[in-house]
Amino acid sequence: xxxxxEPQTGRTDGEIGTARDRVENTTxxxxxRKALILETALSLFERDGYEKTTMRAIAKEAGxxxxxxxxxxxxxxxxxQAFYDEVSDRHVEQALAAMRPHRDLASRLSVELHTWITxxxxxxxxASQFVKNAVDPNSPLSPFSPESKPSRDKVIAVHRHAxxxxxxxxSPEIAENLPDLLWMHHMAIVLFWVYDRSPGxxxxxxxxxxxxxxxxxxxxxxxxxxVRPLFREADKLIRDFLLPGDEPAEG
Amino acid sequence: xxxxxEPQTGRTDGEIGTARDRVENTTxxxxxRKALILETALSLFERDGYEKTTMRAIAKEAGxxxxxxxxxxxxxxxxxQAFYDEVSDRHVEQALAAMRPHRDLASRLSVELHTWITxxxxxxxxASQFVKNAVDPNSPLSPFSPESKPSRDKVIAVHRHAxxxxxxxxSPEIAENLPDLLWMHHMAIVLFWVYDRSPGxxxxxxxxxxxxxxxxxxxxxxxxxxVRPLFREADKLIRDFLLPGDEPAEG
Numbered sequence: 345x346x347x348x349x350e351p352q353t354g355r356t357d358g359e360i361g362t363a364r365d366r367v368e369n370t371t372x373x374x375x376x377r378k379a380l381i382l383e384t385a386l387s388l389f390e391r392d393g394y395e396k397t398t399m400r401a402i403a404k405e406a407g408x409x410x411x412x413x414x415x416x417x418x419x420x421x422x423x424x425q426a427f428y429d430e431v432s433d434r435h436v437e438q439a440l441a442a443m444r445p446h447r448d449l450a451s452r453l454s455v456e457l458h459t460w461i462t463x464x465x466x467x468x469x470x471a472s473q474f475v476k477n478a479v480d481p482n483s484p485l486s487p488f489s490p491e492s493k494p495s496r497d498k499v500i501a502v503h504r505h506a507x508x509x510x511x512x513x514x515s516p517e518i519a520e521n522l523p524d525l526l527w528m529h530h531m532a533i534v535l536f537w538v539y540d541r542s543p544g545x546x547x548x549x550x551x552x553x554x555x556x557x558x559x560x561x562x563x564x565x566x567x568x569x570x571v572r573p574l575f576r577e578a579d580k581l582i583r584d585f586l587l588p589g590d591e592p593a594e595g
Numbered sequence: 596x597x598x599x600x601e602p603q604t605g606r607t608d609g610e611i612g613t614a615r616d617r618v619e620n621t622t623x624x625x626x627x628r629k630a631l632i633l634e635t636a637l638s639l640f641e642r643d644g645y646e647k648t649t650m651r652a653i654a655k656e657a658g659x660x661x662x663x664x665x666x667x668x669x670x671x672x673x674x675x676q677a678f679y680d681e682v683s684d685r686h687v688e689q690a691l692a693a694m695r696p697h698r699d700l701a702s703r704l705s706v707e708l709h710t711w712i713t714x715x716x717x718x719x720x721x722a723s724q725f726v727k728n729a730v731d732p733n734s735p736l737s738p739f740s741p742e743s744k745p746s747r748d749k750v751i752a753v754h755r756h757a758x759x760x761x762x763x764x765x766s767p768e769i770a771e772n773l774p775d776l777l778w779m780h781h782m783a784i785v786l787f788w789v790y791d792r793s794p795g796x797x798x799x800x801x802x803x804x805x806x807x808x809x810x811x812x813x814x815x816x817x818x819x820x821x822v823r824p825l826f827r828e829a830d831k832l833i834r835d836f837l838l839p840g841d842e843p844a845e846g
Contacts, residue, residue, distance in 0.1 A: 475730070476727035476730075479726070479727075479730055480790050481790050482790060482792060536836070539731050539732050539733060541733060547836070550836075551832075551836055554828075554832055554835075554836075555832065558825065558828055558829070558832070561825060562825065565816075565821070565822065568819070570816070571816065574809065574812060574813065577805075577809055578809070581802075581805055581806065581809070584805075585787070585798070585801075585802050585805075
């Protein structure tokens with residue numbers, strides 16, 4: 345199994361634009377500088393749009409040389425992948441801890457998703473600007489792209505963990521592919537969240553409370569032999585049409 | 596039941612930009628002029644983007660006065676709704692005819708979707724430009740918006756027709772709400788189609804061939820008492836989160 349990795353940075357704040365203030369009064373080390381460039385980029389993407397923001401503008405705003413910015417991030421796409429990666433890392437760490445006391449699958453799925461909302465919430469405004477770049481499955485910025493595989497696999501691994509640690513009885517032939525389907529549920533919640541206008545993403549949280557028990561019940565139906573092939577076919581459908589060429593993460 | 600309406604125009608060509616050539620050599624009647632303004636608008640939206648295209652530019656390109664353009668379409672949003680409406684009308688007419696020889700639900704669903712692709716195909720390039728406006732569920736241009744209800748209800752009615760004319764045995768308590776769920780399947784196909792880069796939307800057609808039998812089998816599961824509540828809950832979920840305030844179309 346591809347175990348979720350530990351977060352790569354020590355940062356715990358989720359605020360855009362605070363990193364710079366902190367760093368300006370210190371001598372930035374490499375990973376602080378990298379984090380500063382990333383936070384600066386996200387705030388510029390949010391303000392000016394992804395297409396219009398240049399690496400030059402990011403470097404200037406962050407107070408580093410253009411060469412230095414490129415040293416850490418080979419392109420704007422790499423900045424987005426680093427952002428996905430960081431959100432995934434924080435999410436994985438917090439979700440694993442928050443799931444621990446729960447055993448039933450619905451609760452574990454719900455906790456996983458609520459944790460994701462908490463981690464991602466500071467970036468909702470950015471996400472709503474950015475979604476038009478990410479929603480095209482042909483874009484490297486899509487969560488379905490080969491480029492997004494590392495962060496995608498982390499989130500799929502969390503779902504595998506949610507399933508394995510639960511009391512849900514799932515036949516081995518289904519359990520193998522189920523994390524992909526659970527990840528699709530996660531993606532549907534993310535899409536709703538991006539457009540959610542309610543304070544604190546209250547509506548998305550209500551949606552999670554409604555869908556998580558439903559998803560757990562659908563999975564419960566896999567105890568019926570007549571239902572099982574549908575799970576396999578649904579997973580194959582995702583691999584054939586949404587993730588072509590993607591090798592399943594190690595189970 | 597809200598019967599699908601007959602198409603409102605006699606046009607059968609799906610080509611953007613042909614209407615003008617035809618009309619310039621004749622004295623345009625009202626509905627020809629209306630069709631001309633709509634086709635002109637769609638080609639400008641595709642070329643320059645929806646936000647950047649003004650009613651003034653549309654009127655100029657169509658060779659009518661600005662006042663005349665506003666007489667037919669109160670706003671750019673109304674142009675899009677007219678477009679949705681026209682695609683729905685053509686789709687409904689052709690889908691009803693194409694379904695007629697088929698009795699099993701999978702075939703009827705598949706025929707319905709293939710017909711939609713055929714009708715919509717001339718607008719795929721436009722749709723891929725436009726999707727960023729339509730994908731936000733809060734936008735009046737979203738297929739989930741109150742403004743889109745008339746064309747949405749037509750397509751939902753086609754799904755009701757597909758179900759009722761089929762040999763599928765569905766308990767009445769489920770049959771009532773099933774067309775909404777089938778429409779969600781239709782919407783998923785539309786989203787895939789928008790981003791499909793394959794010639795003639797071949798990949799989308801393959802997807803339809805794969806998902807239609809699956810959807811029919813999922814519906815077949817409603818013969819199990821334990822499964823039925825999930826259908827009701829899924830429909831309630833759509834009404835509570837994606838179509839708030841929308842009254843179900845008459846069943």
